[in-house]
Amino acid sequence: MELLIEGLKQAFSMLATGDMQLVEITLLTLRVSLSAVIFSTIVGIPLGVALGLSSFRGRRLLLSLINIGMGLPPVVAGLWITMLLWRNGPLGSFSLLYSPFAIILAQILVSLPIVIGLTSSAFQQIDKKLLLQIKALGASKVQMIFLLMKETKIAIMAAVMAGFGRVIAEVGAAMMVGGNILGETRILTTSIVMEVSKGNFDVALALSFILMGLAFAITFLLTILQQRKQIQ
Amino acid sequence: MKHSRLLLLTILTALLLFAAGCQGSPAESNGNVQSAEEPKDLILATTTSTQDSGLLDELIPIFEEEENINVKTIAVGTGQALEMGTQGEADVLLVHAPAAEQEIADSGDAINRKRVMYNDFIMIGPKEDPAGVSGLPVQEAFVKISEENAVFISRGDDSGTHKKELGIWEAAGITPSENSGYTETGQGMGDTLQIAADRGGYVLTDRATFLAHQDTLGLSILVEGDEDLLNIYHVMQVNPEKHNKVYAEGAEAFGDFMVSHETQKVIEEFGKDEYGEALFFKYTE
Numbered sequence: 122m123e124l125l126i127e128g129l130k131q132a133f134s135m136l137a138t139g140d141m142q143l144v145e146i147t148l149l150t151l152r153v154s155l156s157a158v159i160f161s162t163i164v165g166i167p168l169g170v171a172l173g174l175s176s177f178r179g180r181r182l183l184l185s186l187i188n189i190g191m192g193l194p195p196v197v198a199g200l201w202i203t204m205l206l207w208r209n210g211p212l213g214s215f216s217l218l219y220s221p222f223a224i225i226l227a228q229i230l231v232s233l234p235i236v237i238g239l240t241s242s243a244f245q246q247i248d249k250k251l252l253l254q255i256k257a258l259g260a261s262k263v264q265m266i267f268l269l270m271k272e273t274k275i276a277i278m279a280a281v282m283a284g285f286g287r288v289i290a291e292v293g294a295a296m297m298v299g300g301n302i303l304g305e306t307r308i309l310t311t312s313i314v315m316e317v318s319k320g321n322f323d324v325a326l327a328l329s330f331i332l333m334g335l336a337f338a339i340t341f342l343l344t345i346l347q348q349r350k351q352i353q
Numbered sequence: 354m355k356h357s358r359l360l361l362l363t364i365l366t367a368l369l370l371f372a373a374g375c376q377g378s379p380a381e382s383n384g385n386v387q388s389a390e391e392p393k394d395l396i397l398a399t400t401t402s403t404q405d406s407g408l409l410d411e412l413i414p415i416f417e418e419e420e421n422i423n424v425k426t427i428a429v430g431t432g433q434a435l436e437m438g439t440q441g442e443a444d445v446l447l448v449h450a451p452a453a454e455q456e457i458a459d460s461g462d463a464i465n466r467k468r469v470m471y472n473d474f475i476m477i478g479p480k481e482d483p484a485g486v487s488g489l490p491v492q493e494a495f496v497k498i499s500e501e502n503a504v505f506i507s508r509g510d511d512s513g514t515h516k517k518e519l520g521i522w523e524a525a526g527i528t529p530s531e532n533s534g535y536t537e538t539g540q541g542m543g544d545t546l547q548i549a550a551d552r553g554g555y556v557l558t559d560r561a562t563f564l565a566h567q568d569t570l571g572l573s574i575l576v577e578g579d580e581d582l583l584n585i586y587h588v589m590q591v592n593p594e595k596h597n598k599v600y601a602e603g604a605e606a607f608g609d610f611m612v613s614h615e616t617q618k619v620i621e622e623f624g625k626d627e628y629g630e631a632l633f634f635k636y637t638e
Contacts, residue, residue, distance in 0.1 A: 207442050208598045216394065219425045300427045303410070318543035319405045320566035 128326025135327055142303070147331060150308040153221050153295075154288045157228035161284050165236030166277060170266060172237065173244025184241070190234030198230040199294030206298065219300040224308070227294035232284035239283060243276030244269065278347035282340055289336045309335070392423040395603035398443035400513055401541045403586070404428035406561040406632055408623050415619070416610050422603045430541075432511030438463050438589075441596025445604035447611070449513040449586045452520070458589065462596070465604075466589040469611045470620050471636040474517055474584050476576035477546075477563060478555035486555070491579040492525045499527045502534045504554035508545050509537025513584070518557045521581060546570055559584055561624070561632040585636065588612070612637045 135143050172184065204210055206218040206226075217223050247269060255265050270277065292310035299306030301315055309332040316325035403409050404426065413424050427434075427443065431450045437443040439462045446463065448454060457463045476494060478486070484503040486494035498505050507529070508515040522529045529535045536554065538545045542562040549556040550570040563574070576582075588611045590604035610616055617635045624632035 207440075209441060213598070219396070219427065300425060302425050302427075305425065315405070318401065318541045319407075320543055320546075320562075320569060322569065 124322055124326065127323045129330060131323050132327035132330040136331070143328075143331070145304065146307050146309060146312055147335065149221065149306075150289070150310075150332070151335065153224050153228065153308060154285065157225045157232055157288045158281065158285045160225070160229050161232040161236045161288075162281050165233050165280070165284070166240050166270075169237045169240025169280070170244055170270070173241035173247075174269075184238075187234050187238045187241070191238050193231050193234065194293070195227070195231055195291045195295075196293035196297065198227045199297035202227045202230065202294065202298045218298060219302060219306060221299070221306055223298040224295045224306060227298050228288045228291055231291060231294065232288045235287055236280045236284045239280030240273075240277055243273040243280070246276075247272065275347055278343060282343050282347070285339060285343065286336070289332070289339075390421060392417070392421045393600060393603060394425055395422050395445065395600050395607060396425045396427060396437075396443045397445050397447060397607065398427050398429065398434035398437040399447040400431050400434060400449060401428045401543075402449070402514075402559050402562055403447060405541075405543060405565065406624070408561075408620070408633060411619055411623060412611075412616060415616070416607060419610070420603070420606050422606070424607075430508075430510050430512035431516065438591045441591060441599055443591060444600045445588065445590045445607045447586060447588050449584055450516045451585055451587065453516060454587055454589065462592055463589040464592045465608050466587050467608055467612050468636055468638050469586045469588050470617075470633045471583055471585045472560050472633045473577065474514065474557055474582040475560050475563060475574050476555060476557050476582075477549075477570075477572045478575050479553045480571070480573050482575060484555070487575045489576060491521055491576050491581050494576045495521050495525045495527065498534075498555055499525075499529065499532055502532050504534045504536065504552055505529065505532070506545055506549040506552065506554040506556045507535065507537045508542065509539045510541070512542075514542060514557060514559060517582075517584070521557070524581075546572075564624075564628045564630075564632065586633075 172180070172187075202223060203218065206212050206215075206223055208216070208218075217226075251272070252265075252269075255268055260268065290310070292314060295301075295306070295308055296311050296314065299308070299311065301307050301311040307315075309328055313325050313328045313332070316322075316328065397413075399409065405428075409426055409428075413426060416422070417424055427437070429437070431448045431453065434443070434446055434448050435450070435453055435457055438446045439457055439460070441462075447469070454463070454466065458466050476486070476491060478484075484494075484498050484501040486497050489497065497503075507518055534554075536548075536552070538548050540548075542558055543566060545556060546558060546562065546566050547570070548554075550572055555575070556572075560577075563570075588608045590601065590608055591599045593599050593601035593604075617637060620633050621631055621635055624630065
């Protein structure tokens with residue numbers, strides 16, 4: 122209990138004094154997570170829509186692969202990315218390992234399947250009659266998809282939030298491909314792991330509160346966006 | 354209603370721009386103004402103990418400043434650090450497992466091996482000391498723990514500390530895994546200490562990590578000062594002739610830096626402010 126209060130105090134004092142290292146780590150966390158989630162959203166939603174509306178051979182297999190991808194353990198993603206990026210790997214000459222880019226890549230790998238999978242589920246649930254009606258009213262393909270996206274907005278936003286949750290919480294892959302290098306790839310989650318192993322539980326707790334505050338702020342924004350009533 | 358919508362949109366756009374804007378400039382924060390030349394990256398594979406003690410946070414900035422090199426410190430167990438060297442995935446290694454180091458020096462994967470510093474391992478355990486090992490030489494203490502089948506928490510992660518521990522068991526002629534009290538955590542020193550505290554077990558640790566954790570542990574030092582418990586750190590560079598992608602000049606400069614007089618002074622002073630005693634001692638050749 123005492124430690125908890127100590128942690129809260131520490132969090133406030135770190136924020137109040139504008140600890141430069143903390144600011145840097147927090148900004149990097151935001152930058153990396155948002156980049157990954159934005160990429161996953163931009164790529165994942167169209168793929169999810171396509172997968173939800175179309176039917177082709179091998180669709181079930183593809184869906185299963187995406188569904189298992191939703192549970193891809195971050196350390197597995199981290200290990201794969203490491204093998205891909207390290208010096209003697211296929212992309213070794215770009216020296217991308219231990220950079221923020223590597224973390225973003227790993228986070229995309231774990232969040233993209235979530236966005237695709239949940240978006241496609243939402244589109245599969247759309248009433249076939251609605252589809253017919255829209256077509257009958259003479260909507261173009263683009264107009265139709267736009268309308269359907271409005272219809273499934275709540276589910277799509279949930280997909281984005283789930284992706285964001287995965288990315289901001291992720292530590293195993295970030296540690297592995299980022300290396301937790303101060304000023305370069307140290308983010309809030311990897312700092313927490315490090316402070317715990319240093320025995321600085323108060324600092325770790327303080328960082329955890331900052332991380333959760335950040336996650337809450339962004340999820341709150343997304344939730345407002347999700348729950349907003351349509352303005353005609 | 355209209356206003357809140359506008360506000361929301363502004364915030365989201367700002368976030369988007371922020372994420373996109375930062376994207377292209379990863380090196381911005383450490384950009385060196387004085388020298389036009391972009392600092393080269395040097396990958397240092399080292400042990401968690403050097404990072405967790407905070408020593409590297411003192412030393413690395415000095416080196417980076419002097420040489421215009423950007424050091425990427427990857428803190429892992431000694432086993433993994435040595436493996437990174439063998440694979441040519443690191444440029445320079447700072448590790449503490451002399452026997453294993455000798456192997457990769459012999460295989461030609463690492464060259465320029467230099468002794469840097471030492472500190473010591475200690476054996477800690479519950480204050481009540483159920484196996485009665487307090488003050489014994491370390492090998493006898495291990496025998497006693499084995500005989501009493503007392504709880505012993507091992508790193509089990511192929512780290513330098515783990516290798517040290519296995520060496521002592523071997524010298525004592527004991528196979529520890531035969532004891533039910535022997536537990537392997539497979540984790541770093543800090544986490545292993547916490548588990549040992551929770552289970553009231555004995556554990557072999559480096560002194561620096563113990564000092565950092567002692568407030569939350571409630572374990573005491575039972576065996577120390579034995580010659581067998583010396584913890585020696587070496588620096589070595591990965592052989593550029595065997596691994597053509599390594600940054601040899603930077604690695605060599607780092608080796609020289611670690612044994613230089615100025616660096617050794619920093620090492621000897623390190624920790625005195627916080628713990629009232631030094632954590633590492635000069636031990637160059």
